[in-house]
Amino acid sequence: MSSDPLLRQVLSGVDGSDERLNEIVSSLITHLHAFVSEVRPTEREWLAGLDFLTETGQRWCGPHRNEFILLSDMLGLTTAVDDVNHVGAAGMTPSSVQGPFHSPAPVRELGDWIATGPERERGTPAVVHGRVLGTDGTPVPGALVDVWQADDTGLYDSQDEQQDLGNLRALLTTGHDGGYWFRTIRPSSYPVPVDGTAGRLLKAIGRHPMRPAHVHVQVSAPGYRPLTTHVFLAGDPYLGSDAAYAVKPELVREPVRREAPDERWGMETPFEELEFDLRLVREEER
Ligand SMILES: [Fe+2]
Structure with missing residues (x-):
């Protein structure tokens, strides 16, 4: 128990029926009081902080944007x-943040183009493929693979009026061998949105807003723990300084340039x- 009488008094008022909630709130109160003791904010600075949070919720959160996720x-x-919740079993694909741009994807067939319109014409054509496997290498047929990515200019459909909703997104089901594949364009690195409070904070603390090029992947299959992760493109200049701190070495892959058309993948240019395999952990595995 704290030796600070005020903190002691505040903590003694935490006595709800949910023990876990009591633990979380007590710890939060303790850390915030320590923050105040250490930083000794002026009243003006404290109110500026509250105003920042108020603006974050009132102005920058809605159905298509959640600035608190971005700040987090x-x-x-x-x-x-993510790290405290997904201490991985050996051989599993590491998880990574979901990010603020996930939305329901159109159901598509294996091999479909997920890029449409001008983005497909402008971008570098790409084939993404891999298999969903257990950590022991067993193929996982019938797994749902939800993918979403930015276009060649770094924009998601929800940020760009020129793109149809559902562009560069897909919900795929793996085949009998656990395989999945789709045709798309190479995603670009992009800045996180900087027009809101998160961007203001980044600028104020002298950090760039860039995220290295990636494709988001979320996989679920009966009997396995769901996985949310990214595949990052090797060689991207921002791999070492991702604004979201989401890069893990095991998630970086080198795209291979193919100069000749390839019938197997239906690519004419x-x-x-x-290639990105996804290795899932069984529910009972630790
Ligand atoms: Fe992203």
Whole structure:
């Protein structure tokens, strides 16, 4: 128990019926009091902080945007929560943050183009493929693979009026061998949105807002723990300084440049091939 009478008094008022909630709130109160003791904010600074949070919720959160997720990502907190929850079993694909741009994807067939319109015409054609496997290498047929990515200029459909909703997204089902594949364009690195409070904070603390190029992947299959992760493209200049701290070495893959058309993948022009297997942990595995 704290020797600070005020903190002691506040903590003694935490006595709800939910023990876990009591634990969380007590710890939060303790850390915030320690923060105040250490930083000794002026009243003006404290109110500026509250105003910042108020604006974050009132102005920058809605059905298509959640600035609090962005703030959590940018402060490394989403990755910290991910790390304490997904201490991986040997051989599993590491998880990584979901990010703020996930939305329901159109159901597509294996091999479909997920890029449409001008993005497909402008971008570098690419084939992404891999297999969903257990940690022992057993193929997982019938797994749902949800993918989403930015276009060649770094924009998601929800940020860009020029793109149809559902562009560069897909919900795929793995085949009998656990395989999945789709045709797309190479995603670009991109800045996280900087027009809101998160961007203001980044600028104020002198950090760049860039995220290295990636494709988001979320996989679920009966009997396995769901996985949310990214595949990052090797060689990207921002791999070492991701604004969301989401890069893990095991998630970086080198796209292979293919100069000749390839009937197997239905590609009629040169393209890039990116292979990314996803290894899931069984529910009972630790
Ligand atoms: Fe992203």
